[in-house]
Amino acid sequence: MAHVRKHSYPPRADGTIRSVWRASWTGPDGKRQSKVFARKREADAHLVEVSAGRIGGTSAMTVADLAAHHIRWFDSLVKSGKRAAVTRDGYQTILDRHVNADAAFARRKLSDLRAPDCQNFLDGLFERTGSSDLAGRARRCLVTWCRFGMRKGWLHTNPAQPCAVEREVSARDGSPSFLLPSHEQLKALIAAAGDGTEPIRDTAIVRLLMFGGLRISELLGLADDAVELRPSAATIRVRERLDRHYRTLDRPKSAKSRRDVPIGTAAALAVRSWRLARGPSRAFTHTNGSYQTHRVPGRLFPDPASGTGVWCYNDFINQCWIPLMRRAGLVEMLPDSKGKKRPVTAFSPHALRHVAVSLWLSQVPQPSAKKVQTMVGHASLQMTMDLYGHLWKDQGQDDAIAAASERLIG
Known part of the structure; x- marks a missing residue:
């Protein structure tokens, strides 16, 4: 807080009283600073200069x-x-x-x-x-x-902090912010995964996305040894992701994205079958987002062209996802901005992440919101509730509340 206060010194020998005006403010380093002036208007003017950032030699910086x-x-x-x-x-x-x-x-x-x-x-x-x-x-x-x-030390205040951006407020009608594929579409997708030229690989991909709730970047960045198989289930250790733009391996999206995700028997068997069909994974030399080159373990789903390295997002969409959706009858040819028809899928791979959460919440009893946040890797519980809050339903509890409220009146 900046302010100007008057200070008076003890009377001199001749009886005159000397007064000054002290301007005080907090510097950019958080320390209190002050300066004394003979007149109040000079102290006020100095605080104006400080708040505008003119004190500190940044008059030419834009x-x-x-x-x-x-x-x-x-x-x-x-x-x-x-x-x-x-x-x-x-x-x-x-x-x-x-x-x-x-x-x-x-x-x-x-x-x-x-x-x-x-x-x-x-x-x-x-x-x-x-x-x-x-x-x-x-x-x-x-x-x-x-x-x-x-x-x-170039600014003494943050002029952008008070600014605001008004966001559109929509009526909350309980509808989700995304559309889930129908059960018929999901069954068609699983069936189509076993009908292509790479049925074992495609089946493992679909089941990991649909029942593990992985992001596509996490799936493509998944190391082969990050899937720990057990006799009747498996655990996916999410520790890396693929940077879509730079095609490099990077840390997960947030600290909460580092997580262990359980998968069931069918998904675990699909991964085991894919490992056997693919053969041993091969380590490769990789330059990461920090421009550092080092050896990394082989990926669970390596680049099909070379059998090693990372499988880039665009190649995954063109080589796996669109053919898979086409076999499932979930692709429509629509004209683009230039009038040329291009394949448009009924839903993206990210939709299977929402499917996974909806399947978790279809169980009885339902997992807690905190558990779902941990499994899906959201940075905050608020994000989980904003996306999936409408899926938490307890009709029995709702009926009990309604009946109890009527009994209070008789």
């Missing part, structure tokens, strides 16, 4: 400069393996496509940057794109950049 400095610093974290390259690319995209597109805001000096400037930029971005999600990401970038500037 918003674009601040973002570029942060991205260069973040890149060093990526190269050291501490942060993910995809996060750095997100910052760079916001800077290149949106901040620099607003030349006036990009050239705004940090010494003149105010919260209304940031808010006007976000409002303009929403008006141009119509995407509140994009505006929200831009706000998070601005907050992060300004916080970085405060740590460097």
